[in-house]
Amino acid sequence: MQARHRKLALIAFAVVAVGIAATLVLNAFRSNLVFFFTPTQVAAGEAPTARTFRIGGLVEAGSVKRQADGLTATFVVTDTARSIPVTYTGILPDLFKEGKGVVAEGRLGEDGRFTATQVLAKHDENYMPPEAADALAQAQKAQSTVAE
Amino acid sequence: MIPELGQFALIVALLLALVQAALPLVGAWRNDAALMATARPAALAQFGFVLVAFVCLAVSFMTHDFSVLNVARNSYTRLPDIYRFTATWGSHEGSLLLWVLMLTFWGAAVAVFSRRLPDAMAARVIGVLGLISIGFLAFTLTTSNPFERQLPAAAEGNDMNPLLQDWGMIIHPPMLYMGYVGFAVAFAFAIAALLSGRLDAAWARWSRPWTLAAWTFLTLGIVLGSWWAYRELGWGGWWFWDPTENASFMPWLAGTALIHSLAATEKRGAFKAWTVLLALTTFSLSLLGTFLVRSGVLSSVHAFATDPARGAFILGFLVVVVGGSLALYAWRAPRIIAGGGYGGFSRESLLLANNVLLIAALGAVLLGTLYPLVVDALGLGKLSVGPPYFNAVFVPLIAPALFLMGLGPLARWKNGRAADVAARLKWPFAVSLAAGFALAFALGEFKPWAALGFFLALWIAYTVGLAFRDRLRGGGAMPRAFWGMQLAHFGMAVGVAGIAVVAAYSSERDVRMAPGGSAELAGYTFVFRGVEPREGPNFHAMRGIVEVGRDGARVATLHPEKRIYTASGMAMTEASVHPNLFRDVYVALGEPLDDRGAWSVRLFHKPFINWLWLGALLMAAGGLLAATDRRYRLGRAASRAAAKLATQGA
Numbered sequence: 172m173q174a175r176h177r178k179l180a181l182i183a184f185a186v187v188a189v190g191i192a193a194t195l196v197l198n199a200f201r202s203n204l205v206f207f208f209t210p211t212q213v214a215a216g217e218a219p220t221a222r223t224f225r226i227g228g229l230v231e232a233g234s235v236k237r238q239a240d241g242l243t244a245t246f247v248v249t250d251t252a253r254s255i256p257v258t259y260t261g262i263l264p265d266l267f268k269e270g271k272g273v274v275a276e277g278r279l280g281e282d283g284r285f286t287a288t289q290v291l292a293k294h295d296e297n298y299m300p301p302e303a304a305d306a307l308a309q310a311q312k313a314q315s316t317v318a319e
Numbered sequence: 320m321i322p323e324l325g326q327f328a329l330i331v332a333l334l335l336a337l338v339q340a341a342l343p344l345v346g347a348w349r350n351d352a353a354l355m356a357t358a359r360p361a362a363l364a365q366f367g368f369v370l371v372a373f374v375c376l377a378v379s380f381m382t383h384d385f386s387v388l389n390v391a392r393n394s395y396t397r398l399p400d401i402y403r404f405t406a407t408w409g410s411h412e413g414s415l416l417l418w419v420l421m422l423t424f425w426g427a428a429v430a431v432f433s434r435r436l437p438d439a440m441a442a443r444v445i446g447v448l449g450l451i452s453i454g455f456l457a458f459t460l461t462t463s464n465p466f467e468r469q470l471p472a473a474a475e476g477n478d479m480n481p482l483l484q485d486w487g488m489i490i491h492p493p494m495l496y497m498g499y500v501g502f503a504v505a506f507a508f509a510i511a512a513l514l515s516g517r518l519d520a521a522w523a524r525w526s527r528p529w530t531l532a533a534w535t536f537l538t539l540g541i542v543l544g545s546w547w548a549y550r551e552l553g554w555g556g557w558w559f560w561d562p563t564e565n566a567s568f569m570p571w572l573a574g575t576a577l578i579h580s581l582a583a584t585e586k587r588g589a590f591k592a593w594t595v596l597l598a599l600t601t602f603s604l605s606l607l608g609t610f611l612v613r614s615g616v617l618s619s620v621h622a623f624a625t626d627p628a629r630g631a632f633i634l635g636f637l638v639v640v641v642g643g644s645l646a647l648y649a650w651r652a653p654r655i656i657a658g659g660g661y662g663g664f665s666r667e668s669l670l671l672a673n674n675v676l677l678i679a680a681l682g683a684v685l686l687g688t689l690y691p692l693v694v695d696a697l698g699l700g701k702l703s704v705g706p707p708y709f710n711a712v713f714v715p716l717i718a719p720a721l722f723l724m725g726l727g728p729l730a731r732w733k734n735g736r737a738a739d740v741a742a743r744l745k746w747p748f749a750v751s752l753a754a755g756f757a758l759a760f761a762l763g764e765f766k767p768w769a770a771l772g773f774f775l776a777l778w779i780a781y782t783v784g785l786a787f788r789d790r791l792r793g794g795g796a797m798p799r800a801f802w803g804m805q806l807a808h809f810g811m812a813v814g815v816a817g818i819a820v821v822a823a824y825s826s827e828r829d830v831r832m833a834p835g836g837s838a839e840l841a842g843y844t845f846v847f848r849g850v851e852p853r854e855g856p857n858f859h860a861m862r863g864i865v866e867v868g869r870d871g872a873r874v875a876t877l878h879p880e881k882r883i884y885t886a887s888g889m890a891m892t893e894a895s896v897h898p899n900l901f902r903d904v905y906v907a908l909g910e911p912l913d914d915r916g917a918w919s920v921r922l923f924h925k926p927f928i929n930w931l932w933l934g935a936l937l938m939a940a941g942g943l944l945a946a947t948d949r950r951y952r953l954g955r956a957a958s959r960a961a962a963k964l965a966t967q968g969a
Contacts, residue, residue, distance in 0.1 A: 184675070195712050196683050199708045199712045203707045204702050204703075204704060204708075205704070206701075241919060242830075242919055260829075262907075263910070
């Protein structure tokens with residue numbers, strides 16, 4: 172009887188632990204998934220305005236400008252089909268360059284301007300972030316379909 | 320010539336691995352002593368040949384042999400000597416060779432230190448290590464040959480990735496791999512136990528020092544990686560929940576559960592089947608980590624090059640190892656006879672609870688790491704799981720485990736009673752709770768998470784003290800295993816305190832600074848004196864001069880740098896840190912903002928950050944102490960004495 176009680180208690184403990192873990196996980200999961208959209212998708216209005224998401228593509232050549240405070244930068248992210256203006260306040264990563272791939276995380280404003288809280292351009296000069304590469308590939312595909 | 324010699328040595332090593340896998344396992348099955356006797360020489364010889372291959376690659380790097388593709392891609396004539404040597408494992412191919420070197424090193428270590436194991440057990444363990452070795456040598460030779468030639472030879476190399484030119488990176492990969500691969504030994508012991516059906520306290524005692532050693536190395540490897548990221552990435556963060564970090568953290572969580580469960584198996588014969596399953600899981604997670612990092616499915620500094628063949632090979636290997644070992648487990652585990660019973664509040668129950676929590680935390684990390692990959696692989700879109708998810712899930716799961724760390728070591732084996740423990744620990748509990756909250760209030764702004772962290776750290780430290788008092792009063796011996804456990808637990812307390820402070824009370828600012836300008840952060844004054852050019856061996860740098868002061872007194876002059884590496888043209892931020900036991904002051908250069916010498920500068924104040932590294936070092940030291948406990952060696956001395964007696968008798 173004793174052994175059976177112990178086993179039951181253990182099973183109950185395990186079930187409760189797993190239950191709590193699952194609840195925590197699912198709650199946190201739902202609110203912390205960061206989705207990715209290409210500039211074309213953003214321009215088509217597919218991106219949410221209420222939550223954080225990521226955009227990716229190339230930093231358009233000649234588009235990077237500094238504001239008077241020296242720390243706020245504006246630039247344009249393009250997938251060669253559509254472009255999104257981006258504002259970021261802070262120090263840009265070492266590998267952030269015009270004409271190179273970039274991924275930015277932030278929110279879309281009412282005016283269609285993307286305010287980034289994080290700019291990722293990482294690790295290797297010739298390395299294209301997969302999201303950015305994906306955005307370019309999608310835009311290219313769309314354009315070639317239109318051309319046909 | 321030397322690269323060919325290296326490649327030849329690798330091929331010989333593969334053949335030896337085949338011998339090491341096949342003959343001893345067949346020998347153990349047929350109980351054929353001659354076949355089993357091949358295990359040790361094969362393991363030693365295999366290590367020798369892989370070492371030769373490794374030395375050949377290192378020589379190619381040191382002598383600038385740019386006819387070797389790997390060298391041309393990852394080295395440079397003006398790369399400093401020490402980095403030329405570490406560039407040996409700075410590439411995908413080289414780091415795999417290091418993996419194999421570590422694996423065969425562990426195999427050789429088992430061969431040397433297994434004299435007191437029964438022959439069949441030793442043969443099986445070494446044989447299983449041989450099987451793993453076959454997989455990785457075949458992988459290296461077929462998809463990632465480090466000695467591949469290119470004709471004509473390149474005139475100049477592309478240079479090592481500047482991010483890796485740091486001394487944290489010199490020791491991080493070898494330590495991490497020693498840990499990853501060390502769990503292969505625990506895995507081999509588990510498979511050997513399943514094959515032989517022998518799973519008793521002796522088995523656990525054989526397996527424990529190896530598992531502890533692997534855990535120690537993995538702990539060091541992870542913390543070195545974290546320390547490197549903190550200083551080298553220039554963002555002041557020490558843990559990003561990046562998939563590559565999670566890849567090493569998941570085996571650590573499973574390995575931590577394993578060393579605790581092994582303790583219960585050795586002392587009380589409890590959780591045998593669970594212990595075996597954990598050993599299989601831990602090494603499988605090491606392989607999963609290798610797959611994630613080496614296959615290029617993750618984009619990171621580790622993903623040197625993406626080649627679908629590599630991913631497919633490791634994934635296939637992973638499926639074979641995980642599938643095969645789980646099938647063996649399902650088939651043989653029911654034969655494992657359960658050990659002694661235990662009561663509701665015994666140390667066994669508490670260890671089990673700790674295991675459940677660790678595994679739940681592991682599951683949550685695994686989900687967050689793999690979900691984006693699965694979604695992407697299924698073509699359902701691209702997404703990422705951010706650090707908030709991991710923090711929200713991990714902290715509530717690990718906090719109770721930390722609380723149990725205080726209870727477990729003070730509870731009795733077999734039939735502890737909740738009432739006894741509660742009576743004993745009600746004051747320590749109250750004191751650490753009150754002190755934790757008081758500390759959080761004293762530090763200015765009250766943060767609940769910081770209060771929880773302080774409470775847990777104090778609680779663990781307090782109970783460690785109680786455990787020592789018990790031993791002293793009881794006049795009991797304090798073997799290294801006891802010191803090791805308490806030291807590791809105390810290290811965790813130190814680390815938790817560090818994390819609590821650094822997470823709650825760090826501050827940072829991005830500022831624009833003109834020469835002569837100043838900024839304030841956390842009571843420190845930073846005066847920017849401009850930048851000056853500096854020539855490095857393989858880079859040009861702009862070196863900033865930042866004077867740090869506090870209350871009018873000078874604290875330090877920091878020299879953060881912005882470097883451009885000549886060969887690759889890559890820009891790198893080299894942060895400058897002034898550390899002490901209670902805080903780091905950390906400055907990184909952003910970029911030049913105008914012609915008059917103004918720069919964007921990032922300033923950090925990181926209180927208690929060094930407690931984190933210190934805590935991890937204490938944990939590793941504890942692991943090392945426990946792994947070298949006399950108990951694990953006594954058997955060897957005893958068996959040697961017995962052998963001596965036998966020969967004398969003859």
